[in-house]
Amino acid sequence: MRGIARLARELGVSTATVSRALNGNPNVNKATREKVLEAAQRLGYAANQAARSLAQGVTHSVGFMIELDHESTTSTDYFFMGVVEGMQAVLAAHGLDLLVLPCAKSQDNFTFLQRFVSRGAVDGMILAETRRIDRRIELMQSSGIPFVTLGRSDSGGGYSWIDLDFEGVMATAVDRLVGQGHRRIAVTVPSNDANYGTIFAQAYQDSLARHGLAFDEELVFPTRRREDDGGSLVDGLLDRPDPATAIILFYEVTAIGIYRRLAERGLTPGRDLSIIGFRGEESVRFLAPQVTCFHMSLPDLGTAAARALLAQMPLTAPAFSSGVLQRRVPLSLVPGESDGPPASGVR
Amino acid sequence: MRGIARLARELGVSTATVSRALNGNPNVNKATREKVLEAAQRLGYAANQAARSLAQGVTHSVGFMIELDHESTTSTDYFFMGVVEGMQAVLAAHGLDLLVLPCAKSQDNFTFLQRFVSRGAVDGMILAETRRIDRRIELMQSSGIPFVTLGRSDSGGGYSWIDLDFEGVMATAVDRLVGQGHRRIAVTVPSNDANYGTIFAQAYQDSLARHGLAFDEELVFPTRRREDDGGSLVDGLLDRPDPATAIILFYEVTAIGIYRRLAERGLTPGRDLSIIGFRGEESVRFLAPQVTCFHMSLPDLGTAAARALLAQMPLTAPAFSSGVLQRRVPLSLVPGESDGPPASGVR
DNA sequence: CTGAAAGCGCTTACAG
DNA sequence: CTGAAAGCGCTTACAG
Known part of the structure; x- marks a missing residue:
């Protein structure tokens, strides 16, 4: 016997009680709860992810699909990790795991996304590098899984996106x-x-x-x-x-x-x-x-994307202003000395 | 009725047969297999990840835990994505999904890892930025989940690592x-x-x-x-x-x-x-x-790490030379003009 | 080659 | 507040 059953037996309670205690269900006697929590902590027990997802119908995880091409991953200009920083912070605050899903440039990005989506591997998805015509957007829409894109597209119509201005x-x-x-x-x-x-x-x-x-x-x-x-x-x-x-x-x-x-x-x-x-x-x-x-701010961009996603997810939507969010993030000019009146003085 | 059951009913076969056909089990009539495959393709069906993992006991995914601190994510020197490129390619070739798991510098990296591990969220794990004393290594060892680290540590003893020379x-x-x-x-x-x-x-x-x-x-x-x-x-x-x-x-x-x-x-x-x-x-x-x-080569580093991991995973180990791999990747000198005899001529 | 059925490890109405 | 039991959607011996 393993998992929750073993824990339950050791504590002399039912698996239902263990589950409730671990999940913060209020209908648990305080002493019982503490006993369960202590034992779980001591034994390093955590509910099996697959069983939990299957029973609950949610994974508590969000995917961020990025495309790997050698040009950008090895560039000094690679900036997605800064964005991930902001995303991760917001999602973690809402009990969601961020899974960064790297898709090789050589594989079809539609098929890649479809696998994760049709398998129900994530509760929500963030897409990057949208194309002008991007079939992934219609795929997400027909899947019913909440999503937001980093970048606009002509595909899909009224979906949530965050982009730079x-x-x-x-x-x-x-x-x-x-x-x-x-x-x-x-x-x-x-x-x-x-x-x-x-x-x-x-x-x-x-x-x-x-x-x-x-x-x-x-x-x-x-x-x-x-x-x-x-x-x-x-x-x-x-x-x-x-x-x-x-x-x-x-x-x-x-x-x-x-x-x-x-x-x-x-x-x-x-x-x-x-x-x-x-x-x-x-x-x-x-x-x-x-x-x-x-x-x-790269993290701010990630934060905005994560919020736009949370606003669509059943468990978190109530805490956010509703609906589709389409936002262009403004950037501020930082004057340097690399520009000025043309030398010729033409005016 | 949904999922495999719906597909099975539509095709007039059992769910067992659908499952076998989809998983490449040889004991399936060719015509039946094709019928199933065609329908799955047409309906965009893919086995639910959670149910599959629960039944099989494996997730077909590998985690790569990276730590996000603002200093490095926004640095032009950030190099993990180049490494991810190599990892992803090798893992994908063996039917494994790579999940990059970003852990904020502000959260405890041990607890972070423990959650993924004790939940059975991944079949294998790659750790980066090892510390001299790194409790994560003992955690992985006691978990029994195959792992490899990018970087050495004094903790743990005989485990697999890849590091730079x-x-x-x-x-x-x-x-x-x-x-x-x-x-x-x-x-x-x-x-x-x-x-x-x-x-x-x-x-x-x-x-x-x-x-x-x-x-x-x-x-x-x-x-x-x-x-x-x-x-x-x-x-x-x-x-x-x-x-x-x-x-x-x-x-x-x-x-x-x-x-x-x-x-x-x-x-x-x-x-x-x-x-x-x-x-x-x-x-x-x-x-x-x-x-x-x-x-x-950053991708080569990722490739080496992925291979070292595959060599430990039950499904793929047979194809790899066995055992613990500890390897320092050599780097080659690229002479420039930034060094030479000291100006004072001291010798 | 195929199907009925058990089982994977959880969660959650339901009954008490 | 607690437990027995059904059910989540698959896979896989087992039997045929």
């Missing part, structure tokens, strides 16, 4: 540069297929349009999350009939390569080329001149 | 510096309580002793995983009666701060101070002069 960031950056006198503003966009790339690029176009500036496809540079992906675009930016005088970076780490290439050409960031980075990062903080960028 | 790295670095003529060699060590700090420091002492060099406690600098933690130690290193002429860095990112401070003082890395970094990192790769460092 790319539009706000871009508007602020372009406003600032235009205010400094720039007219030829370039941009880098991620070279992967996540939806944020599309959103960032669209916000760029919209912001230019707001200022009556022409959109030039040749000023849009897809880059990877790599320091050296910045350097190679500098020449293309400057050596043209109408050179760009400013650039907005999706991956701020690429500033490192840009600074190097500028230095090689005897040029100075902020004077010969204005640079604004998207997400202020540790690895870039030590560049001189300091990169003008946008700041955000 | 800190001794080899240190010996190579010191040999190289001594060969260049250095006699006063400083070192940075991590300021946390993980065992690798102790090992690194001990290897430093041993390597000095091998060359008959005196150990000077004042040349040992605890640092965090932060770029700016390098700069502050430069002055202490140089402004003393017998200045250090070389330094070996545990966290290579701190080289960034060191380079900056040296530049401020009009000094040159590799000439006025020789620098060797431990783990070659993306964020440091663009420093000039290039930092001499040691290279390793």
Whole structure:
């Protein structure tokens, strides 16, 4: 005999009583409860997860599906762990375990998710790196399992998501540069297929349009999350009939390569080329001149996602404001010295 | 009626047959199997995880416990995701799910682990950041659940671990510096309580002793995983009666701060101070002069850990060479220009 | 090759 | 406040 039955026998009570005592059911005599709790503690007993889940119909766990591609996992810009920190704290406070579920880039992410969902392995799910068209969202909706995505998608319609305010960031950056006198503003966009790339690029176009500036496809540079992906675009930016005088970076780490290439050409960031980075990062903080960028708290992003999920889960929903939550997290500008009026003085 | 029962009824077979077909039991008529498989596929049916685990006594999942502290999760030096990449690939190939289990620094890591273990939530466990004395190891041993640690510990005795060859790295670095003529060699060590700090420091002492060099406690600098933690130690290193002429860095990112401070003082890395970094990192790769460092593959480390675990798990052990595996993964030196003969020419 | 039935270790109405 | 018993959804000897 093992598990709860063994504990019950040793204590001379029924398994029902042990179960109630352990689960905080109020209908248990105080002395009995203490006896049970003490014994469980002493013997290191905890209810078997599988049996518990089967009986209760809930797992008390939440999955966070992330995709592993070598480019990002080994990047200095990898930021999901900071987000996990916030998620974990909120979920733990509500008695939920966070299971980070890594899906290899090489396997189909739909099938991967489907397995966890159809097996009932989690009570809720957080998805990252949403695509513009993302079948995972419809999968989650038809599964009935509460979920929230980190990032928007055109799929699914009215579901909960948390995303960064790319539009706000871009508007602020372009406003600032235009205010400094720039007219030829370039941009880098991620070279992967996540939806944020599309959103960032669209916000760029919209912001230019707001200022009556022409959109030039040749000023849009897809880059990877790599320091050296910045350097190679500098020449293309400057050596043209109408050179760009400013650039907005999706991956701020690429500033490192840009600074190097500028230095090689005897040029100075902020004077010969204005640079604004998207997400202020540790690895870039030590560049001189300091990169003008946008700041955000990664744990706060995780916290927001976890809350949006809890608001949908049966056990926790009552404590949260109801319904679907769709929120863009604003970022604040951190002025540096990497931008300023164009050297040519064009205005 | 739901789950397997519903599927069975629809197909006009017993649940036993459905179960066998789905689990690849050979004792199933081919036509029957195909019928079942087709229906399961069509209806998106997958066996309930909890029921399956309860009946089988195994979860087909492996946990990787990592500790979240804000310093490391937001560091550009965070490297566990690269390791996860390798783990996940190996485990998936053997039909095992990898659950990354984040434990907040603020909660007790022993209790955290105990919950997952005593509940039977995983079939195997990988532990990171082992301490010199680490009660988790005895916990795992008494649980009977296969486990492997990323990092050594004095606890537990003969269990499986994978660790980096800190001794080899240190010996190579010191040999190289001594060969260049250095006699006063400083070192940075991590300021946390993980065992690798102790090992690194001990290897430093041993390597000095091998060359008959005196150990000077004042040349040992605890640092965090932060770029700016390098700069502050430069002055202490140089402004003393017998200045250090070389330094070996545990966290290579701190080289960034060191380079900056040296530049401020009009000094040159590799000439006025020789620098060797431990783990070659993306964020440091663009420093000039290039930092001499040691290279390793993060996914390979994960692969090794996963294999060491599989070798202990009942279902997979037969395919692996048996027994306890304790392995130090070697790193290879990548020469840069950040070290060389001391400027004073002392020999 | 297939089915009826027991059993995995819990939780929870139900009855007292 | 407590216990006997059913039930959660599977898997797997056992019998045929």
